[in-house]
Amino acid sequence: MNQDDGHPSYKEIPIRSSQVSINPLVIDEKGNGNYTWEEAILEEWCSGNGTKEEPYVIENIFVDGNDSEYCLIIRNSLKYAQILNSTFQSTHGYSYKEAGLRIINTTNLGIRNNTFLDHYVGGIYCANSSNLNITYNKISNTDSYSLLLNKCIYINVSYNQLFNSNFIGAYLQYTNYSVILCNSFQNLEGAIWLRESNCYNLISKNNIFAKESSFEISLGISIRGNSIFNLIKNNFINFTRNGILVSSQNNMVQSNILTWITLTCIRIEGLNNSINDNQIQGHSGISLLSGSVSNKVFNNSISQSRTSGVYVQGINNTIFNNTIFNNRKEKETYGIRVDYIASNNTIYQNYLLNNSINIRAWNSSNYFSFNGTGNYWDDYHGKDVNDDGHGDTPYNITNHRDELQGQDQYPLFWDPPLIQINTPKHDSVFDENPPKCNFSVLEGTIDKYWYSLANFTHTPLSGSLNFTINESIWETLSDGAFTFTLFANDSKGYIGSDTIKIFKDIRAPSLKIQLPQNNDIFGLTPPNLSLELNEPNVDRFYYFLYNNISQTQKYNISTFPLVLNDSGWSLFFDGPLWLNVTVIDIAGNQNSTEVRILKDITKPQIIILKPSPNAKFGKNSPVFELNIIEPHLEEIWFTINRGSENYTFTEQNTITVWQWLDNGQYNITIYAQDAAGNIGVSKISLYKVSKQNPAISGYYILLIFILLGIFLRICLYKLRFGNIDFTKPKIDMYKVSVIKK
Numbered sequence: 252m253n254q255d256d257g258h259p260s261y262k263e264i265p266i267r268s269s270q271v272s273i274n275p276l277v278i279d280e281k282g283n284g285n286y287t288w289e290e291a292i293l294e295e296w297c298s299g300n301g302t303k304e305e306p307y308v309i310e311n312i313f314v315d316g317n318d319s320e321y322c323l324i325i326r327n328s329l330k331y332a333q334i335l336n337s338t339f340q341s342t343h344g345y346s347y348k349e350a351g352l353r354i355i356n357t358t359n360l361g362i363r364n365n366t367f368l369d370h371y372v373g374g375i376y377c378a379n380s381s382n383l384n385i386t387y388n389k390i391s392n393t394d395s396y397s398l399l400l401n402k403c404i405y406i407n408v409s410y411n412q413l414f415n416s417n418f419i420g421a422y423l424q425y426t427n428y429s430v431i432l433c434n435s436f437q438n439l440e441g442a443i444w445l446r447e448s449n450c451y452n453l454i455s456k457n458n459i460f461a462k463e464s465s466f467e468i469s470l471g472i473s474i475r476g477n478s479i480f481n482l483i484k485n486n487f488i489n490f491t492r493n494g495i496l497v498s499s500q501n502n503m504v505q506s507n508i509l510t511w512i513t514l515t516c517i518r519i520e521g522l523n524n525s526i527n528d529n530q531i532q533g534h535s536g537i538s539l540l541s542g543s544v545s546n547k548v549f550n551n552s553i554s555q556s557r558t559s560g561v562y563v564q565g566i567n568n569t570i571f572n573n574t575i576f577n578n579r580k581e582k583e584t585y586g587i588r589v590d591y592i593a594s595n596n597t598i599y600q601n602y603l604l605n606n607s608i609n610i611r612a613w614n615s616s617n618y619f620s621f622n623g624t625g626n627y628w629d630d631y632h633g634k635d636v637n638d639d640g641h642g643d644t645p646y647n648i649t650n651h652r653d654e655l656q657g658q659d660q661y662p663l664f665w666d667p668p669l670i671q672i673n674t675p676k677h678d679s680v681f682d683e684n685p686p687k688c689n690f691s692v693l694e695g696t697i698d699k700y701w702y703s704l705a706n707f708t709h710t711p712l713s714g715s716l717n718f719t720i721n722e723s724i725w726e727t728l729s730d731g732a733f734t735f736t737l738f739a740n741d742s743k744g745y746i747g748s749d750t751i752k753i754f755k756d757i758r759a760p761s762l763k764i765q766l767p768q769n770n771d772i773f774g775l776t777p778p779n780l781s782l783e784l785n786e787p788n789v790d791r792f793y794y795f796l797y798n799n800i801s802q803t804q805k806y807n808i809s810t811f812p813l814v815l816n817d818s819g820w821s822l823f824f825d826g827p828l829w830l831n832v833t834v835i836d837i838a839g840n841q842n843s844t845e846v847r848i849l850k851d852i853t854k855p856q857i858i859i860l861k862p863s864p865n866a867k868f869g870k871n872s873p874v875f876e877l878n879i880i881e882p883h884l885e886e887i888w889f890t891i892n893r894g895s896e897n898y899t900f901t902e903q904n905t906i907t908v909w910q911w912l913d914n915g916q917y918n919i920t921i922y923a924q925d926a927a928g929n930i931g932v933s934k935i936s937l938y939k940v941s942k943q944n945p946a947i948s949g950y951y952i953l954l955i956f957i958l959l960g961i962f963l964r965i966c967l968y969k970l971r972f973g974n975i976d977f978t979k980p981k982i983d984m985y986k987v988s989v990i991k992k
Contacts, residue, residue, distance in 0.1 A: 268315040271296045277324040291662035301330030310335040316342035320349040333361040343371040350376035358382045391415045400426040423449045441470040449478040460489040519543045538559040559585040563593040576604040601909035602627040612656035625661035638695045667747035680754040680788040680837035685725035700739040756838040760786035772849040774927030777815035788837040855923035855931035869941040872909035882924040
């Protein structure tokens with residue numbers, strides 16, 4: 252069977268194919284038994300001469316006790332002897348001394364690779380003996396104990412398998428300087444009990460567990476009754492109700508592993524015991540009950556408790572340097588619980604993390620720091636500005652009503668350095684030159700600092716708080732935004748950081764003037780400026796105007812579209828101008844572009860060559876001949892007598908509406924507009940004189956109505972009296988003549 256955590260493996264000696272069956276017997280060197288050793292060697296199952304080099308050996312015997320009180324008794328033996336590869340079974344009795352093998356007042360005996368089973372009281376009983384080696388034996392199905400050592404000294408119990416006992420595995424009383432090492436205890440009521448004055452014993456590397464889930468060991472290891480200076484070390488205890496109980500003094504419980512303990516992992520009721528370096532997981536971690544005085548609990552790892560990691564009822568105990576974490580099975584699972592009757596206990600340098608409640612105390616007469624050192628509480632919300640390793644404000648210890656029961660004046664707390672990047676600023680933009688950096692340490696003291704930029708991390712630096720980003724790193728970066736994080740650690744390795752975003756921009760901005768376009772013409776009003784820009788990090792724009800003679804100042808641009816400055820525009824007369832626009836990004840890269848435009852503030856000049864002023868025309872329109880002085884002429888129109896309707900000349904330069912005009916004087920106003928919107932005006936007066944068609948006089952109109960009336964009366968008469976003969980007119984028709992003037 253292999254053991255973990257440095258526990259050696261069992262090495263069983265092969266049992267011979269056949270064993271000699273014998274009856275229960277007693278070997279007593281004083282002659283009060285069946286044999287002395289000298290007599291026993293005459294039997295086939297015994298050999299040797301009792302020396303260290305050639306001990307007496309009882310080997311390969313099978314003893315069935317047949318419910319007697321023993322199978323084999325060795326008594327009053329001082330010679331070297333061994334019992335090997337034998338089987339002892341079926342004894343019965345009522346005294347604790349009754350067992351399969353009884354060793355009494357004996358020394359220098361080895362009991363190795365034997366099997367003990369079905370004993371009503373015990374498997375092996377040793378009393379008043381010394382220098383015994385009990386190794387590699389199997390002891391099972393006993394009703395009281397597997398092994399009992401009574402008033403023994405220098406006993407080695409190693410690599411044995413003790414299982415299926417209704418009571419105790421290894422029971423020691425008044426036994427000193429002995430070793431219980433690397434044994435396996437399984438399915439017992441109790442594994443190892445030291446009762447009544449057992450001193451200076453080593454209980455180490457034993458494996459105590461309940462193999463069957465339905466079976467639970469009541470108690471793993473128990474140290475009681477003035478048992479002192481015993482070392483309980485490196486044992487593995489699993490699936491027991493209680494792990495280790497110490498109700499005596501001056502013992503050491505060290506480096507044990509206890510898991511799945513359903514009640515208390517380690518329970519202390521004595522004084523001056525040391526409980527250290529244990530790994531504990533169970534219902535309740537370490538309990539210092541009312542009888543516990545001046546014990547030291549330190550360097551333990553305690554987790555997964557349902558009630559509390561450390562429970563304190565005793566007095567004058569010291570609990571320090573333990574890690575108490577993940578005790579949160581219930582809403583009110585405590586890392587440390589200090590009871591009403593607990594007093595004068597000192598609790599310091601413990602680390603409490605991720606517990607439901609780190610600590611509750613119901614007594615104010617305990618101490619939560621020692622010599623300026625407190626505990627680490629993961630729910631402490633103070634600061635350690637001066638980096639002395641202690642919080643600057645106390646940690647309050649309260650009861651369930653939040654009533655103050657004490658304070659940790661020096662809570663262990665070491666926050667990382669608080670640093671701040673001063674330069675570069677967040678969202679700063681840089682060209683091909685790497686940024687210069689400066690930072691401040693707002694809290695704490697730093698040891699080294701380093702930075703990451705994009706996917707690069709620079710090696711740690713120290714000393715000055717000013718540095719320049721590594722040139723080779725900066726050169727590898729393309730244009731864009733990058734995360735720059737500065738890290739700084741302190742002497743304990745705690746790391747603080749600050750992060751900003753910076754930009755690299757080495758490309759000139761892309762710039763295009765959309766409006767005005769090349770050779771656009773403008774008058775008194777300056778043009779609107781509209782740009783097409785591709786640059787995320789614009790710092791500023793400006794523009795200026797110039798021609799071959801002068802240039803304006805540079806005007807900053809803030810909004811789009813922009814109307815050019817009036818004062819700058821007014822500096823120039825008619826003619827071509829150049830509009831130059833420059834954009835500069837935050838990194839200092841710049842680009843310029845320009846467009847040629849024309850300024851024209853002179854009105855078109857209209858000279859009327861024909862017709863002459865005050866000329867007279869008949870029904871035919873006059874033909875106009877104009878001389879318009881304007882290089883950018885766009886439109887010509889005219890009005891008649893300042894009317895609201897605008898007319899244009901025909902292709903023959905005539906006036907279409909002239910023919911419908913009455914005779915009279917007409918004032919013709921001619922307009923000419925250029926591309927800049929300037930309008931020139933010229934006027935001329937003309938007369939229309941033409942013959943009129945004769946008009947129909949009022950007399951003739953009256954005559955027409957009379958004749959029409961007569962005709963209608965004749966028609967009505969005919970309809971009434973019959974046909975009328977029109978061959979002979981009744982009325983003479985009037986003749987109307989129109990006189991043309």
